[in-house]
Amino acid sequence: MNTLRIFALEAKYEFLKSWRLPIYSLSTLAFPLMFYAIFGLSFGNQNAGPVNTATYMLATYGAFGTIGAALFGFGVGVAVERGQGWMRLKRASPMPPLAYFFAKIALALLFGALIVLGMTLLGTLAGKVSLEPLTWLRLFGVLLLGVFPFCALGLFFGYVLGPNSAPGVLNLVYLPMAFASGLWVPLEALPKALQSVAPFLPPYHYAQLALRTLGAGRGENPWLHALALVGFTLAFLALALWAYRRDEGKTYG
Amino acid sequence: MVHSLTDVVHKPPGPAVLERVSKHYGSVKALEDVSLEVRAGEVLALLGPNGAGKTTAVSLMLGLMRPGSGRVTLFGQDPGSPRARQRAGAMLQLSGVPQTLRVRELIDLFRSYYPAPLPLERVVEAAQLEGILHRLYGQLSGGQKQRVHFALAVCGDPDVLFLDEPTVGMDVESRRSFWSQVRSLARAGKTVLLTTHYLEEADALADRVVVLNQGRVTAEGTPAEIKARTAGRQIRAVTRLSPDLVRRLPGVTSVQAKGTALQVLAVRAEPVVAELLRLDPGLSDLEVTGAGLEEAFLALTTPAEKEAVR
Numbered sequence A: 001m002n003t004l005r006i007f008a009l010e011a012k013y014e015f016l017k018s019w020r021l022p023i024y025s026l027s028t029l030a031f032p033l034m035f036y037a038i039f040g041l042s043f044g045n046q047n048a049g050p051v052n053t054a055t056y057m058l059a060t061y062g063a064f065g066t067i068g069a070a071l072f073g074f075g076v077g078v079a080v081e082r083g084q085g086w087m088r089l090k091r092a093s094p095m096p097p098l099a100y101f102f103a104k105i106a107l108a109l110l111f112g113a114l115i116v117l118g119m120t121l122l123g124t125l126a127g128k129v130s131l132e133p134l135t136w137l138r139l140f141g142v143l144l145l146g147v148f149p150f151c152a153l154g155l156f157f158g159y160v161l162g163p164n165s166a167p168g169v170l171n172l173v174y175l176p177m178a179f180a181s182g183l184w185v186p187l188e189a190l191p192k193a194l195q196s197v198a199p200f201l202p203p204y205h206y207a208q209l210a211l212r213t214l215g216a217g218r219g220e221n222p223w224l225h226a227l228a229l230v231g232f233t234l235a236f237l238a239l240a241l242w243a244y245r246r247d248e249g250k251t252y253g
Numbered sequence B: 001m002v003h004s005l006t007d008v009v010h011k012p013p014g015p016a017v018l019e020r021v022s023k024h025y026g027s028v029k030a031l032e033d034v035s036l037e038v039r040a041g042e043v044l045a046l047l048g049p050n051g052a053g054k055t056t057a058v059s060l061m062l063g064l065m066r067p068g069s070g071r072v073t074l075f076g077q078d079p080g081s082p083r084a085r086q087r088a089g090a091m092l093q094l095s096g097v098p099q100t101l102r103v104r105e106l107i108d109l110f111r112s113y114y115p116a117p118l119p120l121e122r123v124v125e126a127a128q129l130e131g132i133l134h135r136l137y138g139q140l141s142g143g144q145k146q147r148v149h150f151a152l153a154v155c156g157d158p159d160v161l162f163l164d165e166p167t168v169g170m171d172v173e174s175r176r177s178f179w180s181q182v183r184s185l186a187r188a189g190k191t192v193l194l195t196t197h198y199l200e201e202a203d204a205l206a207d208r209v210v211v212l213n214q215g216r217v218t219a220e221g222t223p224a225e226i227k228a229r230t231a232g233r234q235i236r237a238v239t240r241l242s243p244d245l246v247r248r249l250p251g252v253t254s255v256q257a258k259g260t261a262l263q264v265l266a267v268r269a270e271p272v273v274a275e276l277l278r279l280d281p282g283l284s285d286l287e288v289t290g291a292g293l294e295e296a297f298l299a300l301t302t303p304a305e306k307e308a309v310r
Ligand SMILES: Nc1ncnc2c1ncn2[C@@H]1O[C@H](COP(=O)(O)OP(=O)(O)OP(=O)(O)O)[C@@H](O)[C@H]1O
Pocket: A250, A251, A252, A253, B025, B026, B028, B029, B030, B048, B049, B050, B051, B052, B053, B054, B055, B056, B057, B093
């Protein structure tokens, strides 16, 4: 037995398991790409601050896609595995519990990376995106590093939702939250009332950090955004822990 | 026989032990002051009807939940401890497996959790997975899925196996061959705890049977002893005698009202029939048959209060 090997296998099979569910991989990967193609590229010539719209939206739609991969990977994944009893069998096994979460994080990062790469390719070939390699790497890094609050939020929902209701409820959280955080249309184009809500939503801070790597966004202090994301992560983890205990009590007494 | 003090002190506890354990779900008393030891090397059958508390007992031993009161140990440790779990394998009643993983992959994953797992060929042989290793779990029949669950339980070569209703959904032939797999595990020195509704299954496999009903241990012994307690005759008759009265007759083990008739289980039929006829000369439709194992078993586990309800 080798702990590293367990982690690696756990991640490998987490990937295969999801990849073989076309509904899941398609909706996670294809929807953000499609949205980017429709909204990001069709307004590509306009300017959004210092960069063109296609570039600006590479950051915001990139954030939209990676959030989806994290939220659904954890939320639907945990809800389904609880429902089918796979979670129970694994909890009874000697698997190190961290391996389970590691695998889900690895999958969210992999899907997130594929989404950002796909959008970059689209934007570069079909739109007006042309980024310095170093700038792009910084954007890519921020987008990947910033998914943790959404993993934690997904985990919480995974423990409170049933396998059938999970996708629907998650969409009800995901889509409005993304919209109100300025991921679909820049914040400046949203009604004032919505603009004032944005700082209370985690995707806002995430997207601002991503935009910053392009020299765009609102130019607020990045440390405040980072701090907000850490705070959200901790709060969601606490909620997830509460939900886990509650679920354990319900299912197992 | 009286054990000497040293015997008592030095006898190591069995692989899995419940000590005066209670577990309630809200107002449901799933287990009530149950003490139960799974001894090293034995096949122990936990026998009981639906809702008896079998799954609850297994879940406690696997550390899936904590007891309300009492103590649970697995190899002398907390059942949640990784070291204890590396020596246990389980087939759970309510477990499912991701539909989109192949049988080979599932076994590969579970083998990785254990320090000295069985080689894949041995797992295939033990769980009879020839020809389905490459299939996706979601494409298997119910019985094949059961075999995969068994494979996941044994693939780590654990010292103790927990099998919660392992033969549910198996046809007669699969059940027989499953039994022979369990027997060969026992011969190899494994400890096995299995739960079942069937006295027949307990009889076929177990060294020892613990009967659980409504959260309490109601009988314990070798399969032969349990069978002896439940062996007897079934008497059926339409009578005006009340079940309560009949229940007090000597030799009667249980009484159930079935419409206008009474169904009586007794160790021997003749004295009971004689007594019934004496008390109720108008008794009719008398029928005496050998009690099937299942009726006898139900008599053993059906609580008296329930029988009294007409
Ligand atoms: N999560 C739960 N919440 C509430 N009650 C429960 C829960 N799990 C079990 N129970 C109740 O506890 C009692 C014992 O259940 P348990 O599952 O241990 O029985 P069992 O002997 O395994 O039954 P079966 O043969 O049907 O599998 C039953 O009355 C059941 O309804």
